[in-house]
Amino acid sequence: MSEPSSPPRSAPVEAQPPLPAYAPQPVFDALPERSRWRYAPRRASRLWRSRALRVGGLITLLALCGLVILALVREQTGTRGFLVGLGLATLPVPLLLAAFRWLDRVEPGPWRHLAFAFAWGAFAAALVALTANTFAARWIATATADPSSADTLGATVVAPVVEESAKAAAVFLLFFFRRRDFTGLVDGVVVAGFTATGFAFTENILYLGRAFDDDQSTGSAGFESMTAATFFVRIVMSPFAHPLFTVLTGIGFGLAALAARRRRFRRTALPLLGLVLAMGMHALWNGSTSMLGPFGFYAVYALIMVPVFALLTWLTIWSRQRELRTVSTALPAYAAAGWLASAEPTALASMRARTAARDFARRTQGAAAAHAVSEYQRFATSLAFLRHRAQRGTVDPDFVAREQELLHHMWRRKDVASPALTYAARATGAVRVPPPYRDYEGYNPYRA
Template sequence: MTSHDPRPDGHPPLPEQANPSWMGHVPEQNYRPAPANYAGRPQATLPPAIPAPSSRRRRGRRSAGGGLGLFVAGAVLVFADLFLVLTFVLANTGVAGFAIGFVASLLPLGSVLLAVYVIDRWEPEPKRLLLFAFVWGAVVSVALTLLLQPPFSLAAGPASGLDEQTFSETLAAPVVEEFAKSLGLLLLLLFARKHFDGPVAGVVFAFTVAGGFAFTENVLYFGRAFSGSGNPATNVAVVFLGRGVMSPFAHAIFTASTGVVLGFAARRGSTGLCLLAFIAGLVPAVLLHSSFNTVSQDFPARYIFVQVPIFVAAVLVIVLLRRAQNRLTRQRLQEYAAAGWFTSAEVQMLGTGRGRSWALLWARSIGRGPQMKAFLRAATRLAFTRQRILSGRDVPAQQLDEKHQLAKVAALRDAVLRR
């Protein structure tokens, strides 16, 4: 909505572009102007003007408090589950198979974690929460799968009317595994709500959880291929081709569908809505997982015409989410600029990828790269704090956080300029 007439509650009208995208929709009753900077608008533009783009192709923190209890509780779960998982994997692979599987599994894991790094660069999530997510996937969700799948199969298998193998591939494994992985996402949302603040964060955490799960699963598959026949090298190569080359992002894409749904629910802030979103988000995850498990039927046509388009669609969705996130950041910072906290040139720098790259290049040229990096991250956190305020979620606490972050941004600007 864009209006120049006063609202019925007496508040000023929504400014132009208050809702820059579908990701950052602001209910009219929740909108409030950014607090004014009574110390005066910053005089210096940092860095100097961004150069015009050339025709050549360019080559290419959150506070420490939130989520600490979740991390400690996760550590307890890991120690409780580690014995079960290690015992199961070693019993199926042997020591030599475990070692081979562990090393081979590092390669697909690296591709998933690289994707996490790229997606998460705009607003990095706390490392302790990413560690929690990874270990949840690699240990806790595997243990839950081992514990829950037998009773689920016993209860639902006969009623399904499917043979044992078909039931396991199309129903039992998808349902139990996606529930176990996504439960970690739900815990992150409920107990680290400040950091799980949108669909992009949901994708980042989902990729990390799924990367951990796939890592342990790959150790099992690669190790079993090594120790289970007289031609271990060929067997490992075949399994690696299928899991490490053709589908390293399979689990990540499944779980990311739940993460996106939870991320949108997080914007509303209702715990009940988040629980409903958890259930709703499991549906596409289970369907995608079940579809993938049947890819061996009519292979390679099913892989080429079903799984490849799913992968391409997932990439496009992530790109769209990132672009919407960038637009949202830029709009919220423009509102702070209108209140005197930034210059328009700074908003252009902070709100675009090209501007950030130029800012870091300039800061490094004068020996202040770390300070500029901290300034960029603090400004992004500030923009997302404002979005939480406008969503109507925990407004007094978020406004207190906003006050501290505004002071931090001003201090970091001075650190870059050394005034």
């Protein structure tokens, strides 16, 4: 009789990090030194001077790019055209930035990162695009001896590649150097949106300023003016055009952030695919009139741009709801261990309860308490995402240190934030009985 065959071996599953137990006075023995330094008075050191030098150098670079690009735009539009273009181009910016910031409410990224993204798009990317596009148009006109076709070819082929690559650089820099704050699809969409909004702002100044200068030369006014037509097309009909293109790149980086570290091909291919799609959508938009006739612009706008915009909006909102579900499933384990009150995970998974908690803290203890609750919410959300990645088998190399750092931040704000969140959970009707949780065998890395 033959021996029974052994059952097939399953692929090894990466063990999840054990859940830390809570203590009234926890010992954060794995806390990174940089985090300990955050809680101590700042002293001059080589590290601080080096960081200040890097930040100062970056600000100086972006400021120089801003001065150069604005000077070039004013040279092409004239002073009056520049001021008119600046005023009209500013109108959609607050609305677009507010919309992207609203999408990022679950785990809001640092404002300094978003300010960098906007400044990069408005100054650095715009300067690279204007310089490269002008050079390419002149080279094509010289090579083909046909200036009209050079403009069409430059707008359809060269401009999408140059502009989307320049904007994608900001997304890549934050993805590569600020990986801790770049955790998913929503982060990619928001960073890309801020970058593209900045780029569109500078580009709109140029186009609106040129149109106004032309109107001054020809004496056109009212609805027949080039300024009114340009304003209608660029500000009223398609203020989301550049953000829509670059968001495709941001989605690629966001999906790469969700991929496991061992998936190197996926982490490289997804951003490149997103960039190629952004270039293709941009090329189709720019070439809609010249390639498809006088009604090509409206056809592309109605049949492609609007549906894609609606689809990406739905995808981003769905991703945000998914982030809230991640919070509701990952944080109850910390509540069972004692780090959070039982009602906190449910409150943190509800945007309404989060707002109620901040309002309650502001009414009872002032603005500083509301700010502490907001910070607590942000750290708790980051903790939920960290644990969720570990549950999926994607354990960060510095998981224990990062977990202790977030718990340390939360522990120092617990006395203010926990009562506010508990009140908000009950006031909004968000409290529910938590499910049972596994026993982590009493493991406590914080025990002295």
